[in-house]
Amino acid sequence: MTSETPQARAAGPGAQVILGVSGGIAAYKAVELLRRLSESGHDVTVVPTESALRFVGEPTWAALSHKPALSDVWTGVERVPHVRLGQQADLVVVAPATADLLAKAAHGMADDLLTNTLLTARCPVLFAPAMHTEMWTHPATVANVAVLRSRGVVVLEPAHGRLTGADTGQGRLPEPAEIAQLAELLLRRPDALPPDLTGRRVLITAGGTREPLDPVRFLGNRSSGRQGFALATVAAARGAQVTLVAANVELPTPAGSELIPVGSAEELRAATHAAAKDADVVVMAAAVADFRPAVPAEAKIKKTGAAPAAIELVGNPDVLVELVQARSAGRLAAPVIVGFAAETGDQAGDVLAHGRAKLARKGCDLLVVNAVSEGRVFGRPDNAAVILSALGAEVDVPLGPKTVLAAALWDAITALLPE
Ligand code: CTP
Numbered sequence: 174m175t176s177e178t179p180q181a182r183a184a185g186p187g188a189q190v191i192l193g194v195s196g197g198i199a200a201y202k203a204v205e206l207l208r209r210l211s212e213s214g215h216d217v218t219v220v221p222t223e224s225a226l227r228f229v230g231e232p233t234w235a236a237l238s239h240k241p242a243l244s245d246v247w248t249g250v251e252r253v254p255h256v257r258l259g260q261q262a263d264l265v266v267v268a269p270a271t272a273d274l275l276a277k278a279a280h281g282m283a284d285d286l287l288t289n290t291l292l293t294a295r296c297p298v299l300f301a302p303a304m305h306t307e308m309w310t311h312p313a314t315v316a317n318v319a320v321l322r323s324r325g326v327v328v329l330e331p332a333h334g335r336l337t338g339a340d341t342g343q344g345r346l347p348e349p350a351e352i353a354q355l356a357e358l359l360l361r362r363p364d365a366l367p368p369d370l371t372g373r374r375v376l377i378t379a380g381g382t383r384e385p386l387d388p389v390r391f392l393g394n395r396s397s398g399r400q401g402f403a404l405a406t407v408a409a410a411r412g413a414q415v416t417l418v419a420a421n422v423e424l425p426t427p428a429g430s431e432l433i434p435v436g437s438a439e440e441l442r443a444a445t446h447a448a449a450k451d452a453d454v455v456v457m458a459a460a461v462a463d464f465r466p467a468v469p470a471e472a473k474i475k476k477t478g479a480a481p482a483a484i485e486l487v488g489n490p491d492v493l494v495e496l497v498q499a500r501s502a503g504r505l506a507a508p509v510i511v512g513f514a515a516e517t518g519d520q521a522g523d524v525l526a527h528g529r530a531k532l533a534r535k536g537c538d539l540l541v542v543n544a545v546s547e548g549r550v551f552g553r554p555d556n557a558a559v560i561l562s563a564l565g566a567e568v569d570v571p572l573g574p575k576t577v578l579a580a581a582l583w584d585a586i587t588a589l590l591p592e
Contacts (some may be wrong), residue, residue, distance in 0.1 A: 180271055186214030188360050191294070193267035193287040194234075195274035196224020198337050199303040199346035203268050204229060207237050207241030209353040210266075215360075216259060220244070220287045222274065226431070246286050255286055266356050267291075268347045269303035272314045275328070279317035288372040297359040297366075300328045301352045306342035312350055322412075327359070327366045330409055330429035347428035351406055357441045358407070358576040365580040369587045371412030376452040376507075377404050378401045378445055378459035378492075380420035382438040385472035386484065394460045398422030400513075400556075401458035403575035407583055416452070420459050438462045438489040445492055454586055457493045457537075465489055497536040511539045511582070518544075525559060525567075531560050532562045539585055541578075560585050 190210055194203045209219045219234040219242040234242035246255040283289045318328050332345040358365045379401020383391035402424050403419045409429030416429045420441050426432045435441045438461050449455050464486040493512045499505040512535050516527040528542035540561045557576050558570040570581045
């Protein structure tokens with residue numbers, strides 16, 4: 174929520190969204206973003222700059238948004254679009270945001286419909302920059318981004334990777350799917366992306382480990398890594414430096430995150446302990462295998478006709494418990510350590526009773542408990558949860574996108590972080 178916009182309205186599907194597009198080569202990716210926003214049921218008005226139209230023409234925007242895509246303030250003056258669009262918007266997303274557009278927005282310039290809209294909008298504003306690394310790191314851009322962020326505007330970090338030329342670096346537009354997720358989050362919770370993790374280093378584990386059985390087989394689990402990746406997306410948008418230890422996740426790396434891919438529990442353990450050393454927060458969202466085959470076969474296990482041999486398993490170390498112990502022993506600073514748990518109720522207790530017992534057993538500061546039994550109030554376990562705190566607090570996050578749960582968890586985490 175911008176500081177000029179105290180009364181921003183929360184809105185679900187059917188919201189008025191302005192998609193500003195400025196003139197960078199990544200304008201073509203905004204077409205996919207438009208589709209995603211429209212398919213979520215929102216009423217999207219595309220406002221391209223003149224330069225954006227040199228990359229993607231007006232007919233594309235008009236056809237996909239079912240309305241004209243205006244750039245100038247002189248068309249339909251009687252409807253006063255340069256004021257009305259901003260006033261009526263529930264969210265303004267600018268993707269790609271060029272260095273020039275960020276400069277104009279920072280200085281309150283208004284020489285076309287998009288910059289006028291940015292001045293009249295009183296809703297949350299989300300910029301997804303894309304430019305060459307030199308332009309992004311230039312002191313002028315750095316200062317403009319700082320000004321925008323200080324006003325409560327959300328300016329995402331560009332992603333790393335291949336740029337327009339042969340070069341690579343930071344400057345790519347974050348994935349349209351990621352921008353759409355954050356847009357959806359801001360529509361549901363306009364206050365979900367404050368810059369309160371600026372300067373914090375956070376470590377997130379995600380996905381599910383695979384324990385090798387032989388060179389081609391493994392024991393694994395169904396974790397997709399989506400919740401961990403949503404946590405990374407939201408943390409980076411709130412200003413954190415994010416390290417993402419990802420076990421077998423087939424998702425694009427969230428912008429602003431450093432990815433460390435791992436396979437087995439042992440690899441995850443080594444990477445997590447190394448990266449935890451200078452982390453302020455560790456979130457163990459990964460599904461780590463509790464057991465592994467005692468001796469993985471060096472060659473592929475063949476059918477022999479005889480009954481298959483039993484697989485002998487040995488226990489894996491509990492990484493979360495090790496982190497908590499390392500902190501108690503003074504070997505780790507991390508003021509906040511968070512665990513995840515999928516639980517079912519049984520004769521021994523309900524989901525929350527099991528969650529509380531696990532929180533105490535693991536010794537972490539927060540535990541995110543998903544209820545996985547059918548018919549429970551939590552419904553689908555992957556995006557409804559209760560956040561339990563070691564201090565006794567309990568936050569119920571109802572069914573919703575994983576970014577909404579992520580935002581609630583970062584709220585709980587920042588409340589525990591020392592100044
Ligand atoms: N975890 C871990 N190392 C392991 C197993 C789990 O760090 N070897 C972490 C997970 O990342 C998660 C938390 O511990 O944050 C809880 O995982 P869960 O599997 O629910 O806990 P378990 O101790 O295995 O309990 P259960 O007996 O219910 O499976």
